Amino acid sequence: MMFSLNQWTTRHWPLPDLAAGCAAAGVAGVGLWREPVAEHGTARTAKLVRDHGLAVTSLCRGGFFQEPDALDDNRRAVEEAAALGAPVLVLVSGGLPPGSRDLDGARSRVADALAALAPYAGEHGVRLAIEPLHPMYCSDRCVVSTLAQALDLAAPLPPEQVGVVIDTYHLWWDPAAWDGIARAGAEDRLALFQVADWVTPLPEGVLTGRGMLGDGCVDLRRFRTAVEATGYTGPVEAEIFNDELWTMPGPKALNLTLTRYKSHVL
Known part of the structure; x- marks a missing residue:
């Protein structure tokens, strides 16, 4: 499996510097985010990563299906992923609409959206990847x-069009995760593997509180071994939202992430 740097791990590192820094460090893959790509320009970004010999391992993110324009926005995201050469578009499904308590209805909306988007993604050579997030x-x-929910949502659709994301930060707590990883492999649904650690006490800004690899309680190597056992040979993206990490210069943050990856994931 190949190490890939998810762009949000070094969030404030400008794209040209990130591409050059990854190439200099021998990192072959990057996971990109739509907002900085749009800022730099999709075509310019595609050329930039290509010129540095980098593979785009994923594009984050689509989903948020509670929004009124979700289908149109997700079609644009599919087109952006295709233009970048990203094989995977990560989907974060979205939460409840304002004032709603209809959780079943929200999950049904996700299923309907996937059914509408999957053929379009397939036409563009992009795989939708459902990412379950911590409850x-x-x-x-x-x-x-849960991973089981993600797999059930993917099940009616072709595996080349819809898969799932295994993210250690979101799944470490679930005793059914190991069976889910094996199921994802058996059903050819494993689209992407991402790693981050879980630290306690939780920081005040939970969204930016993912732990550096090795700083928390997640058995990262057990996850890597389980994913590898399915036959998965794709990238391992380090995706760490962390305020302290974001204050570091990009090369230092990348070097720390690579060092911890070798010590705690491999």
Whole structure:
């Protein structure tokens, strides 16, 4: 499996510097985010990463299906992923609409959106990847909380069009995760593997409180071994939202992430 740097790990590192820094460090893959790509320009970004010999391992993110324009926005995200050569578009499903308590309805909306988007993604050579998020994000960000739910949502659709994301930060707590990883492999649904650690006490800004690899309680190597056992040979993206990490110069943050990856994931 190949190490890939998710752009949000070094969030404030400008794209040209990130591409040059990854190439200099021998990192072959990057996971990109739509906002900085749009700022730099999709075509310019595609050329930039290509010129540095980098593979775009994913584009974050689509989803948020509670929004009124979600389908149109997700079609644009598919087009952006295709233009970048990203094989995977990560989907964060979205939470409940304002004032709603209809969790079942929100999950049904995700299923309907996937059915509408999957053929379009397939036409563009992009695989939609459903990412289950930790249950604490269920109300506002992601009504898909477990790997089993993600796999059930993917099941009616072709595996080359819809898969799932295994993210250690979101799944470490779930005793069913190991069976889910094996199921994802058996059903050819494993689209992307991401790593971050879980630290306690939780920081005040939970969204930016992912732990550096090795700083928390997640058995990262057990996850890597389980994913590898499915036959997965794709990238391992380090995706760490962390305020302290974001204050570091990009090369220093990348070097720390690589060092910890070798010590705690491999």
